[in-house]
Amino acid sequence: VQMETTVPKRRDKKSLRVKVISLGNAEVGKSCIIKRYCEKRFVPKYLATIGIDYGVTKVQVRDREIKVNIFDMAGHPFFYEVRNEFYKDSQGVLLVYDVGVRESFEALDSWLGEMKQEMGSQANMDSIVFIVCANKVDLTKRRVVDEGEGRLWAESRGFHYFETSAQSGEGINEMFQAFFSSITDMCENGGKRPVSEVSVGFTKEQADTIRRIRNSKDSWDMLGVKPGLWIVSQMTILIKSFINLFP
Template identity: 45%
Template sequence: MEVSNLYDLLGIARTASQEEVKKGYRKSCLVHHPDKGGDPEMFKDISKAFETLSDPRKRALYDQQLDRTNSSDGANPQPRSDKRQATKKQKTQPGPPQSESGPSEIPQNPENLSVKELKSLLSSLGIRHDDCVEKAELLQRLRERKNKAKRKTATNPSSISQLAIKILSIGDPECGKSCIIKRYCEGRFVNRYISTIGVDYGVKKLTIQNVKVAINFFDLSGQQDYEEIRRDFYRDSQGVLLVFELNDKNTFNNLTRWEREARSNGLNLQEVDVVVCGNKVDLNGREVTAQEANKWSSSRGYKYFDVSANNGQGISEALDSLFASVVSRNLRNRESLLSSLI
């Protein structure tokens, strides 16, 4: 086992209790998870640290490794800062206002502005006006800018070239949430069940409606032990994968509990795009019919799919549908915003 300063990653001492390990993990997640601008690699390291230190057997082996190497890991605990992210933030601090601005800065009645004010406004918008003599010419330049923005919105409202969206997967433990994502992203199935530790994160890049989209997956553990950690990942999600197991009706009945948990943590599923997946359709002993699942989902405005992470049935259709809906909603919102500002 390679020594990776796991205690320092979580900002805890080697003598930390299991409860302190959980608290350290949660705090580190909130600081470093990519949804809040943290570094994805750091986030993965933190998840690995928690996976080891929350397992008594793995932790004992790791402690033995520290003793053999006289490591100081955990000797002087303090929250580890993300130097990469700090550097990034420093580089991206907002500078002076840019000369180019959006149409929102054009007032409703520019005719009421003085010549000096009009020239200042044109300069702030990056519009050339040194060849204008009369006030009417300055106003004409403003009208040209507004008309150009209107034409662009009307003819190509989805002209945005890149988009990042946040997708959550939620549902009871062992329903196959992680396997569905792995099947979609990697085209493979993991036979051995591996419980998600807290929150798993991954990125899939696609082109949807001529837009380059970065799909940020946040795969939330369904284990009760991680409820406190899950709380901070609901907000600002744009799409949700709600998963249950077709041969276990309890997991279907528990979908309403997941709706409540999302709502209590700032995410109303009726206000975002949701796809419900009934997983393990390839297995015998089905307890939830497609009609029943469809009825429940459609009554809430969700889409429903029978899927199998094992053989891939319905996976691409379900996730592609979710991503397309999220992207379309983003583009509509953007078009609406631009139209209201012009």
């Protein structure tokens, strides 16, 4: 009698359905980044996002299929009433700024503030993976926000940081792979970001102080005091030595 042996099939983990949103000022390249990743192409002509653009893509993270719903949010203030309906239930946020426009970098705090206002509590924010995307790095001559400043802002808040170019494709795949991998890890961790996920070298307060020092106009401004204190010159030397440790 011939015996039939049945080999149990390996069961893949259940597929995940996640929601991610893009945030940032108008014209920083949010839509171009998404198109570069999903469609492998760059759209050179600027087309403003009207309200919300929506798309779906499937990715494989380890042995798991991830169905990603992408909501590309318009950056113009006019569309606030549309945006505020889409913050809730997000597992991932792509925060984008243009390295050649300092205003777009400084606006990241406002974008976080708007999101916190709509999310309702810090607990909700802790259940989201944030990626800070310093975009348009291919345009080196017009760059005004250096990598150190952008990385400091991101990592002091526990966010990932990537430098990208939607035009050349630099950093795009790596950024999205890390993004979706971190979201998967978070979902498998009960919906909370793993504590050790991002190495944080500074607190937010320390990072803000370093940013103020880097952007100060003179020694007095660097220390946040009025002219007339003889200790400023010595303190300035010490502070500059400290800053040089973190290029």
